[in-house]
Amino acid sequence: xxxxxxxxxxxxxxxxxxxxxxxxxxxxxxxxxxxxxxxxxxxxxxxxxxxxxxxxxxxxxxxxxxxxxxxxxxxxxxxxxxxxxxxxxxxxxxxxxxxxxxxxxxxxxxxxxxxxxxxxxxxxxxxxxxxxxxxxxxxxxxxxxxxxxxxxxxxxxxxxxxxxxxxxxxxxxxxxxxxxxxxxxx
Amino acid sequence: xxxxxxxxxxxxxxxxxxxxxxxxxxxxxxxxxxxxxxxxxxxxxxxxxxxxxxxxxxxxxxxxxxxxxxxxxxxxxxxxxxxxxxxxxxxxxxxxxxxxxxxxxxxxxxxxxxxxxxxxxxxxxxxxxxxxxxxxxxxxxxxxxxxxxxxxxxxxxxxxxxxxxxxxxxxxxxxxxxxxxxxxxxxxxxxxxxxxxxxxxxxxxxxxxxxxxxxxxxxxxxxxxxxxxxxxxxxxxxxxxxxxxxxxxxxxxxxxxxxxxxxxxxxxxxxxxxxxxxxxxxxxxxxxxxxxxxxxxxxxxxxxxxxxxxxxxxxxxxxxxxxxxxxxxxxxxxxxxxxxxxxxxxxxxxxxxxxxxx
Numbered sequence: 001x002x003x004x005x006x007x008x009x010x011x012x013x014x015x016x017x018x019x020x021x022x023x024x025x026x027x028x029x030x031x032x033x034x035x036x037x038x039x040x041x042x043x044x045x046x047x048x049x050x051x052x053x054x055x056x057x058x059x060x061x062x063x064x065x066x067x068x069x070x071x072x073x074x075x076x077x078x079x080x081x082x083x084x085x086x087x088x089x090x091x092x093x094x095x096x097x098x099x100x101x102x103x104x105x106x107x108x109x110x111x112x113x114x115x116x117x118x119x120x121x122x123x124x125x126x127x128x129x130x131x132x133x134x135x136x137x138x139x140x141x142x143x144x145x146x147x148x149x150x151x152x153x154x155x156x157x158x159x160x161x162x163x164x165x166x167x168x169x170x171x172x173x174x175x176x177x178x179x180x181x182x183x184x185x186x
Numbered sequence: 187x188x189x190x191x192x193x194x195x196x197x198x199x200x201x202x203x204x205x206x207x208x209x210x211x212x213x214x215x216x217x218x219x220x221x222x223x224x225x226x227x228x229x230x231x232x233x234x235x236x237x238x239x240x241x242x243x244x245x246x247x248x249x250x251x252x253x254x255x256x257x258x259x260x261x262x263x264x265x266x267x268x269x270x271x272x273x274x275x276x277x278x279x280x281x282x283x284x285x286x287x288x289x290x291x292x293x294x295x296x297x298x299x300x301x302x303x304x305x306x307x308x309x310x311x312x313x314x315x316x317x318x319x320x321x322x323x324x325x326x327x328x329x330x331x332x333x334x335x336x337x338x339x340x341x342x343x344x345x346x347x348x349x350x351x352x353x354x355x356x357x358x359x360x361x362x363x364x365x366x367x368x369x370x371x372x373x374x375x376x377x378x379x380x381x382x383x384x385x386x387x388x389x390x391x392x393x394x395x396x397x398x399x400x401x402x403x404x405x406x407x408x409x410x411x412x413x414x415x416x417x418x419x420x421x422x423x424x425x426x427x428x429x430x431x432x433x434x435x436x437x438x439x440x441x442x443x444x445x446x447x448x449x450x451x452x453x454x455x456x457x458x459x460x461x462x463x464x465x466x467x468x469x470x471x472x473x474x475x476x477x478x479x480x481x482x483x484x485x486x487x488x489x490x491x492x493x494x495x496x497x498x499x500x501x502x503x504x505x506x507x508x509x510x511x512x513x514x515x516x517x518x519x520x521x522x523x524x525x526x527x528x529x530x531x532x533x534x535x536x537x538x539x540x541x542x543x544x
């Protein structure tokens with residue numbers, strides 16, 4: 001089924017949209033989440049949460065590229081879960097979790113500032129990524145968006161691992177310079 | 187600034203860049219190609235709905251497709267375009283008793299139509315609930331780069347045999363597809379099955395009278411599933427070196443227009459002013475480039491995505507542009523039927539703006 005047909009099902013609030021999304025993008029989402037979580041059970045739960053996230057988001061959103069729309073929600077939830085897991089593993093994990101939960105309830109100026117900063121950082125990163133040469137951009141996105149391993153990227157592009165590492169190193173240095181120029185607080 | 191914060195902020199980079207990184211690959215050892223790319227992105231073939239037209243007057247595969255697509259007869263110019271540009275191939279290959287025939291190809295520089303015939307040793311079960319599914323990665327150029335998008339349709343093959351079917355595959359290319367030589371390698375014929383009876387039974391029993399029904403994972407897996415019809419592979423080479431690369435730039439100076447830029451929570455459209463830098467019309471496709479501004483650098487920003495845009499011909503007939511994909515302010519469309527560039531009068535945008543042909 002084409003993306004626009006699946007999106008139409010979401011807009012009609014037809015639950016078949018979820019099955020279609022799972023059939024078409026299930027493995028894609030699993031791959032994104034599993035690269036972050038490295039745990040099949042957590043990954044499955046995250047992907048299911050992502051489907052519900054898509055259900056909640058469409059409408060009002062109406063994505064043209066459903067794959068990346070679902071992918072972004074999956075990645076965001078996977079990172080959040082990874083943060084929760086890490087906090088739980090630390091000594092006194094509940095304290096960190098509680099602080100994190102309470103932080104949502106404090107409408108402080110800092111929260112607004114943080115949100116503005118995050119939006120600025122996101123825009124600066126977008127400009128940086130789009131300005132990179134194509135291969136460099138794809139390697140960078142594979143590593144830091146999809147979180148593919150160096151080995152997987154090397155195989156995919158038929159590069160040596162050292163070439164991938166040196167390419168990423170150069171890109172990171174460029175990113176550092178770019179963020180400084182954009183006056184992002186480092 | 188922490189690495190974690192940086193990694194999180196990367197989430198909202200341009201969707202096109204994310205998709206490109208997922209689909210593009212440098213020339214690699216062919217044997218390894220599929221290892222990283224067997225992400226399921228399957229396109230199910232949809233049956234074209236029949237329309238009232240004189241089938242006996244239409245002989246070519248593409249003529250039939252476009253006539254059904256537009257519900258209008260083709261003009262003599264369009265028929266001439268198809269006859270001049272359709273590559274008749276008629277190459278057959280057999281695997282496991284299933285014969286695939288690559289019948290013909292019609293393309294411009296960014297959209298490729300392929301007609302395939304299937305002859306099976308048994309009745310083909312295609313209908314609304316049993317559709318053939320294709321993997322978009324089955325089609326790749328000599329650099330092993332795959333297209334941006336795929337849709338697939340069943341054509342009426344004009345006979346009464348249920349052992350045969352004609353299909354049309356429509357591929358749209360990304361800016362990374364720069365090769366002339368392509369390979370269509372279908373590794374298996376796969377059915378996407380919707381078990382409507384099972385689903386209806388669930389709705390009538392377990393979920394009877396309920397609102398906001400959500401099937402469980404197990405139920406969804408039974409109601410919607412893939413099954414292999416037969417394994418292949420079938421492999422065809424396609425040469426696009428002689429494709430018509432003509433195009434028409436409709437914009438001489440960037441201009442602003444009102445365009446659908448999103449939706450409110452209640453579903454109503456949000457129209458905003460956008461600047462359009464370029465509108466390129468080709469025989470089978472079109473590309474609109476909008477200006478990305480600070481406030482519109484957001485991922486997934488796709489102005490014009492729900493606008494109805496038409497190319498109006500000198501004889502006053504209108505050909506609609508259907509959106510395929512968008513990336514970095516560039517949106518790609520396929521045309522409802524072939525556009526004869528010499529016959530274009532103007533482009534009609536959603537807000538009524540007319541752009542006259544140069």
